[in-house]
Amino acid sequence: xxxxxxxxxxxxxxxxxxxxxxxxxxxxxxxxxxxxxxxxxxxxxxxxxxxxxxxxxxxxxxxxxxxxxxxxxxxxxxxxxxxxxxxxxxxxxxxxxxxxxxxxxxxxxxxxxxxxxxxxxxxxxxxxxxxxxxxxxxxxxxxxxxxxxxxxxxxxxxxxxxxxxxxxxxxxxxxxxx
Numbered sequence: 761x762x763x764x765x766x767x768x769x770x771x772x773x774x775x776x777x778x779x780x781x782x783x784x785x786x787x788x789x790x791x792x793x794x795x796x797x798x799x800x801x802x803x804x805x806x807x808x809x810x811x812x813x814x815x816x817x818x819x820x821x822x823x824x825x826x827x828x829x830x831x832x833x834x835x836x837x838x839x840x841x842x843x844x845x846x847x848x849x850x851x852x853x854x855x856x857x858x859x860x861x862x863x864x865x866x867x868x869x870x871x872x873x874x875x876x877x878x879x880x881x882x883x884x885x886x887x888x889x890x891x892x893x894x895x896x897x898x899x900x901x902x903x904x905x906x907x908x909x910x911x912x913x914x915x916x917x918x919x920x921x922x923x924x925x926x927x928x929x930x931x932x933x934x935x936x937x938x
Contacts, residue, residue, distance in 0.1 A: 803927040807832040807852045810920050813913065814850075819906040836904060846877040848904065850891070856928050858921045864895035865914060867921050869928070873902060893917060 801809070811829045818824050818836055827835040832852040839845045854869035868890050876885035892903035894914045907914050 801923065803924070804832075806920055806923050806927070810852060810917065810924065813907075813917060814905055817905045817907050817913075819904055824904060838904070840877075844878055846875050848902075849874045849876070850904075852924060853928060855921065855924050856930075858918070858925055860895075860918065862895070862898065864898050865893045865918060866890055866895075866897075866899070866901055867893060867925075893921070 823839040834850040854872040857868040871887040873888040890901040892901040
């Protein structure tokens, strides 16, 4: 009888330890999925973050003021005289390139910035393909923001614009080799 009792205890302990090990494996396998903090932000999250930084760092030259932001379109107003103004619409959905050469960081995109002034007719205005984000602005692009004093912010903006360029760039077709 004692031999059967010992065998039953050993069998019970073995089953219990197998059950505990199975529970530990289940807990371990669910942790990485819930702790994924390095996921790439969505296009909308990227544009919203960039727009927030644009709003915070809108240059005060020409009394620039924030007007609105929605779905990647950032609008600000710039005065050029008494009761004279231009409204600028910056469409982040059109950003398809960026460059940082000689400490001059700028972004590009076909017609990414639209300027409509008080003397223009409805729907008329000027389009610009380049915007200076930071640096000496050697090419004299539009530079409505004042990011140059915070180098860490400029580096984070570079990463954000790089992500945005990836989202906005033309994707390779299935039958294309390059």
